[in-house]
Amino acid sequence: MNGTDRIPEISIIDRKPIVTYAGDKDLFLSLESTLSSSLPNEPTEWRRAYGRAIKMVNVSATFVPFTKDVLPKEGDHHLIDQPMFHTYWSQCSDVDTYKSTVREDIEMWMRVLMQYNLNDWMIVLVETYDFRKSNKLLPRTTVFDKIKSDFGAKHADRCLVVINPLKSESRSAGSWRGLVVNTRLLLLTAYDRTLIKFEEIIREQRERRNQAGWSFCKYFLLQEELAFVLEMLGVYEEALVQYDELDALFTQFVLNFNLGETPDWLTQFQSPLDSWDGLSITTGVNIKERARIQNNTTSVLQFRNYLFSRQCAMLLYANKPSEVAERTLPYLHNCIRELSLLDVSITQGASACWVFLSCLEILQTCENYKETIHVESYSKYTAGIWAYARQKLEELGQLCGLMPGQKQTSEQIHTSVQIFSGLREEFAKPIEKLKKALSCPQEFSKQYLELSELAMGTYKHIGRVRSARSLGYDLAKFYWSIGDYATATSFLQNALLCYEQDGWKQLAAGARLHLAQSYLKLGDMLKYAKMCLSIACTSELDLTTRLKHYEEMKKTLSTANPDPPWTGTLTDCLTLLDVDIQVDPGSTKVTATFDVECHLPVDTHVSVISAAISHHGSKNEKRHRDSSENNRRKSKESLAPINPFLQRLPLAVRLDYKQDKSLAAANVEMKNQKSLVRRTDSHGKYRKISTVSKSDFTRSLVCHNVILKPGHNTLTLTSEANEAGTYRLNQLCVLLVDKFELLSLPHSQKIQFDVVHTLPTIALTNNSELLAGLVQTAILQITSQGYHISQGTELVLKSSSGLTMQQGSSDENMENQLSLILPEVLPNSTFNMPLFIHAALPPYKETSPIVHSISIKAPWSNEEEMISLQLQPALYAILKLQSAKMNKFLNVTVAGLSAQVIRVHDPVMTVLSPPGVTVASCNPPRNPLVVNNEKKVSFMWRVEAKQNVETSPVKTEFSLYYEADDESESQIPLLYKCFFDLSNFVTLYEVECKVEPGRGSEFCRVSTVCQLFIKVLRMSSKEESSLMYEVFAEHNMWAVCGKAAGVLMWDEKGDEQTVTVDVMPLVNGFLPLPTVRLSKYIPANPKASPINNVRGDNHPHLEQFNAGQVYNASKGTQVHVITAASPQDMGSGFPCSLHLVEKQRPLLLDQFSTLSYYVDSYTVKPTFKQN
Amino acid sequence: MAVCIAIIGKENAPKYVACTEKDQELDFHYKVHSSLDIIEEKLSATSLTKGTDLREQCLGLLYATEEHKIYGYVTNTKIKIVIVIDANHTGLRDNEIRAMFRKLHGAYADAVCNPFYIPGDPITSKKFCETVHGLLVKS
Structure with a gap:
């Protein structure tokens, strides 16, 4: 849009389709203004042939009088200058007049049209509204009918009648509207027809493109005519298509340039460049450039400029500035490539100059569109354009010696003069800018930085941070050369951070090298040393660079000699792979083995390596006391960052069943996939250098004087005794050359260990x-x-x-x-x-x-x-009371409880109370006896008591000496004492039983009733008066036939009572007698009041006697029962039969007694019976 | 054919970069790194518009410089493949680029299928290198 006034150009958009008029010229002229103003009022659908998209077009027209001169001639392709539509106007109302003159005039007009093969015409009959006419009953044939029949036989729509709007506006509206609509439609039809024909011509021309003598320039101009028409009609997209087709065709020619013969027309494009004016975006057609194309004197740049400016014009008409920006870079790149493809010789810097100017032109154009929606959309592309312009300006600066640090030589001045020589458009704004920039280094720097800022700003605005950082990195070099190290440093830092974040190690390494130099220039020795260390640890760089920086760091440290030592981060130098912590359970000395990967280039002596530990209470002390494994914690996995790719997926099987319970599908699914699929954000992973602060090293594991080798190292750090508790491993600190403390970032994982005191x-x-x-x-x-x-x-x-x-x-x-x-x-x-x-x-x-x-x-x-x-217990003693009638014996059994053999001797039994009772030993004086768990010893004492103390309880003490029966050692005898109490042990009743055969029998026989005599003797008359006896017999031996139980009442006189019970033996042999049990019988007490009485007193009940109170005299007695009497038996029989009566009379009849003092008076009287 | 081929991991760190000219390697690194901006832009644009065919992995031309054209491709697991083509090599068609990407994707998939390969590590597979170098222009 610049220089619109100066550059000769034609504006296509202001052109209108041309329509001729014939017939009544005065009439038409009077109507022309109305018609031309009402035509473009409404858009009309342009229905085109071949089913092309329907376009809405606002038709307008310019009217020219019909002459033969204006009509298109054969081969004239300036379509926009040609009339497309022809009208004939008449207001003849009289049929006769029509027949005489008008018809002839129309026929002549038609003949001319036919001659030129023009079919787009229209005859308009203008009528004056006659009020009277409509009243006529029978309408006669009108002039319009005549015209229709004469000319409109095939084209009824081309003959129209309108009521003159000038004479009666209100009446004419309908007919006038019809005229306008028809005119629009017919006009567009005319264009359509013409364009189809024209496209045919174009196609024909294009087909001949490989023939000799064909010129692209001519073809270009031909097809551009079509574009002009489309532009004139306001169909900019269609016009753009035409230009794009031409663009593609030209590109193809250039691409095929190397293949086969070069057509003549193309050689012109190869001529050396003498002009490298930038692109100029105008809305009109640059006649000068077009003329050059026409004359085939254009250069490839000029041609491209022209073509692109036309494309831009179309895009801008279509309100698409962003597409202009979008197309710019490909266009510029393509042109540069074409220049090289076509081998066009260019002055040094010319192409850069052209690119720079073109970029500025485009950017200027875009800036005219200030609406947000446009800014947002074109910014995406303008960032690149800004960067490209910046790049080209730098190129020019280098050429002309304007970069900082350069001195302009005369040669370079000459170059700049040469560059300006190719610029014709003196007054365009981009050129002014360029001239200013190339005038002096200061101005250049200013412009360069301005462009760089704009490019970076736009990149950042559209979110292309990496591009911005990369640009900044580049810019840092520039700042470097102008000596602004601070700014350069900040750009480099940003770039480094960006590369580190993305993990582009090589790029980061490059940035580090630059940054180190920047710090050195700035005199920031701490940062310089840090950066040098970082470089030394960068494995992507070659070893010499790393070594150089390593030495540089050492040198810096020795010159700076910082006190206190500088701190830096350890992350670059060491990677902790594994920690194995062992706690000595006794001394609580902690030994930690660190497996580290050292990235330093050479063996490095480190004076101190320490790892801070922090104490976290001792709640677990007790629990881990005995488990030695807890003193030792391995933490291999926890140290390496967990690789999310290697994590096990928590998959679960899911079975889907159909309605009939049959399996529809088996799936493996993950319940909570979000946590795994979630993008792990890389932000925050990296920290800026120098943010590490030293933590508390009061408790630490230390290791002195270590040589760190490049690669894998094992360090052993120890600490003195620690108090018990849980410790956490914190920061690692490496003191390098005594002046540089390298601190690790806090571990992301908790490494804990427990120190416990293990006591004896x-x-x-x-x-x-x-x-x-x-x-x-x-x-x-x-x-x-x-x-x-x-x-x-x-x-x-x-x-x-x-x-x-x-x-x-x-x-x-x-x-x-x-x-x-x-x-x-x-x-x-x-x-x-x-x-x-x-x-x-x-x-x-x-x-x-x-x-x-x-x-x-x-x-x-x-x-x-x-x-x-x-x-x-080694031994124990138990007491048993044994009775013989009224006599009482104390039987003490001593036994061992273990296999240990114990010797016992000197048993003594003393009665402690009452005084009247004494005991007399029945034990023979013996040598010491031995007992163990298999051997027992019994001792016996006879109780001698006076009558009056019989009823009171007796307390006795038993003592015995014992010693272990070990042969090895002589033992001191030990005394064992045991106390026994006795009560109610005096015999009150004696029972004697006897079984005798029934009357008339000599022997007791099986199945014969015998008699059991029970004799009860009362030993003391003071005793209770009632006794109950019960007979218990073995069921398989005896059948008790009589009364098995009964009550015996005692009176004052008798002390003996006898009861006879019928019993029958069931088997033969020596049968033990049925047992008789005596109990105290307490009859019911009828006098007792039912209230006071204990329950049970109302009924008679039994009370057991104590052991020893009843003496069973016939205990153990047996009776001989022989088989039942039978004739055979009577005859044969035994030669001798054992007559009753062995009399077993155990002296001691305590029924539990089994052993020991057994006094038997066993008498067997054999009786021989002679059969 | 390509002058540089780069495989970039999910987190934008390079996994494999190969180029024809060793001395220009750093230059290519810068270019490929900058192209990540546009890849991210394109990916966020597709994720914003619903109903777009997510299966379209080829991102097409990312950007161009005077010398090079840079094409991008992204797998479903956000592994990016970038191919840098010499801009003067004009005969290359779009579907040829796609074929190259598909071949690289296949080779990459084969390389990471190796059970000894730890996901996330740089690729060192010999076979993969052969495939890549087969696609690079012999200089």
């Missing part, structure tokens, strides 16, 4: 079962674990009552409390100490183990340790 353990062991009552040897075992027990450590042992102890080696008495002095016990060793213990036997019969405990107080623990012991 004390246990009491014994080889065999411990026995109470004897001195036993146990072993006190002290395991030091990790603890160092110093000499003279005192252990205080306290036992529970009844247990005494003695240190194995000492001669002291057995005590309840004992203090032991320990010798030195080294860590992880065991010390054994024999300990004699003795537990007293309980003074009562006890067979279950006795529980004792020993509490131990050790100086290393605040708490007392309890050791519980179980001791089996």
Whole structure:
């Protein structure tokens, strides 16, 4: 749009289709203005042939008088200058007049049209509205009817009648409207027809493009005519299509340039460039450029400029500025390529100049569109254009020696003069800008930076941060050269951050190198050293560079000699691969083995490596005391960043069933896929350098004087004793050359370890079962674990009552409390100490183990340790009361409880109370007897009591000496005491039973009723008056036929009662007598009031006698029963039959007694019977 | 044919970059890195408009410079493949570019199917390298 006034151009858009008029010219002229103004009022559908898209077109027209001159001639393709539509106007109302003159005139007009082969015409008859005419009853043939019949036989729509709007406007509206609509339609039809014909011509021309003599320029102009028409009609998209087709065709020609023969017309395009004016976007047609094309004197740049400016014009008409911007870069690139393809010789810098100017022109054009929607859409492309312009300006600057640090040579000045020589358009704004920029270095820098800022700003605006950073990186070099290191540094830092974030290591390495130099220039030695270290650790760079920077860092450190040391990040230098932490359970010394990957280029001496640890309480101390594995934590996986790709997917099987319960589908699905599919954001992963601060190193693991080799290293860091608790591994610090502290970023994973104090353990062991009552040897075992027990450590042992102890080696008495002095016990060793213990036997019969405990107080623990012991009593004694009529005997059985053989001797039984009772030993004086769990010993004493003390309870004490029957040692006899109480042991009743055969029988026979005589004797008359007897017999031996139970009442006189019961033996042989049991019979007490009485007193009941109160005289007696009497038996029989009567008379008839003192008076009287 | 081929991971870090001219390698790195901007732009544009065919993995021409044309392709797992073509090599058709991308995608898939390959690591597969170098212009 610049220089619109100066550059000669024609505006196509202002052109209108041309329409001729003939006939009544005055009439038409009077109507022309009305007609031409009403035509473009409404858009008309342009229905085109071949089913092309329907376009809405606002038709307007220019009217010219019909002459033969204006009509198109053969081969004239200036379509926009040609009339497309022809009209004939008449207002003849009289048929006769028509017949005489008008018809002839029309025929002449038609003949001319026919001659030119023009079919687009229209005859308009203008009528004056006659009020009277419509009243006529029979309308005569009108002029219009005549015209229709004469000319409109085939084309009725081409003959129209209108009422003159000038004469009566109101009446004419309808007919006038019809005229306008018809005119529009017919005009467009005319164009359509013409264009189809014209396209045919174009196609024909294009087909001949490979023939000799064909010229693209001519063809271009021909097809452009079509574009003009379309532009004139306002169909810009269609016009653009024409230009695009031409563009593509030309491009194809250039591409095929190398293949085959070069057509003549193309050689012109190869001529050396003498002008490199930038693109000029105008709405009109640049006549000068078009003339050049016509004359075939245009250069490829000029041609391209012209073509692109036409394309841009179409796009701008269509209100698409963003597409202009979009097409710019491809256009510029394509032109540059075409220049090289066509081998056009160009002045140095000419193409750059052209690109720069064209870019500015486009950008200027875009800036005219200020609506947000346009800005948003074209910004996407203008960023690239800005960057391209910047690049080209830099190129020009380099050429002309305007870059900072350059000095313009005369040659370079000459170059710039040459560049300007190719610029014709003196006054265009881009050229002014360029001239200004190339005038002096200051101006150049200003323009260059302005362009760079704009390019970067636009990139950032559209979100292309990487492009912006890359540009900034480039720009940093420029700032560098003008000495603005601070700005350069900030650009480089941004770029580095961007590359690091994306993980482009090579790019980051390059940025680091530059940044290091920047820091050096800025004099920021700390950052310089850091950057040098970072470079030294960059494996992407070659070793010499890395070494150089490594040395550089060392040098910097030695010159700067910082105090306190500088801090930097460790991340670049070391990668922690694995940590293995071991805690010595005794000394609580922590040893951590770090597996690290060192990225430094050479072996590096490191004075101190320390790892901070922080204490986090000791809640777990107790729990882990015994588990040594907990002292050691491995954390291999936790250190390496978890690779999300290697994570196991939590898949689950899902089965879908149909309605009939049959399987429809089996799927594997993930319940919560969002957490896994979620993009892990890379932001925040990287930190800016120098943000690391040193954490608390008061507790730390340290390692001194290490050589770090490049690659894999294993470091062992240790710490002194720590208090128990959970620790967390924190920052790692490497002190380099004593002046540079490198700190790691905080670990993302928690690495924890527990320090626990493991105290010595004390246990009491014994080889065999411990026995109470004897001195036993146990072993006190002290395991030091990790603890160092110093000499003279005192252990205080306290036992529970009844247990005494003695240190194995000492001669002291057995005590309840004992203090032991320990010798030195080294860590992880065991010390054994024999300990004699003795537990007293309980003074009562006890067979279950006795529980004792020993509490131990050790100086290393605040708490007392309890050791519980179980001791089996060595022996026990039990008492049984035995009776013989009125005599009473005490039977004491002593037995051992273990396999240990114990010697017993000197048993003594003493009666403690009442005073009247004494005992007399029945034991023969014997040598010591031995007992164990298989051998028992019984002792017997006879009770001698006076009458008056019989009923009171008797307390006795039994004592015995015993000792372990070990041959090895001489034992001191130990005393065992046991107390027994007796009560109600005096015999009250005696029972005697006897079975005798029935009357008339000599023998008791099977199945014969015999008689059981029960004789009860009362030993003391004071006793209760009622007794109940019950007979119990073995069911398979005896059948009790008589009364099995009964009550015996005693009176004052008699002390003996006899009862006879019929019994029948069931088997033969020696049968034990049926048992008779006596009980106290307490009859019902009718006098007792039902209220006060205990329940049961109203009924008679039985009470058992104590053992010893009833003496069964016939216990163990048997009766001989022979088989039932039968004739055979009577005859043969035994030669001798054993007549009753062995009389077993056990002296002691306590029915539980089994053993021992058995006084038998067993008499067998054999009776021989002679058959 | 291509002058540079780059495989870029999901997080935009390069997994594999190969080019014909070793001395221009860094230059190509810059170009490919900048092209990530446009890839991201195109991906966000497609994700914004609903109903677009997500199966279209070829992003076409990303941008061009005087010397080079840069084409992009993105897999469903957001692995990006970038091919840089010499701008003077005009005979290359769009479907040829697509064929190259498909071939690279196949080769990449084969390379990562190796059970010994750790996803996310740079690609070192010999077979993959052969395929890539087969697509690069012999200089």
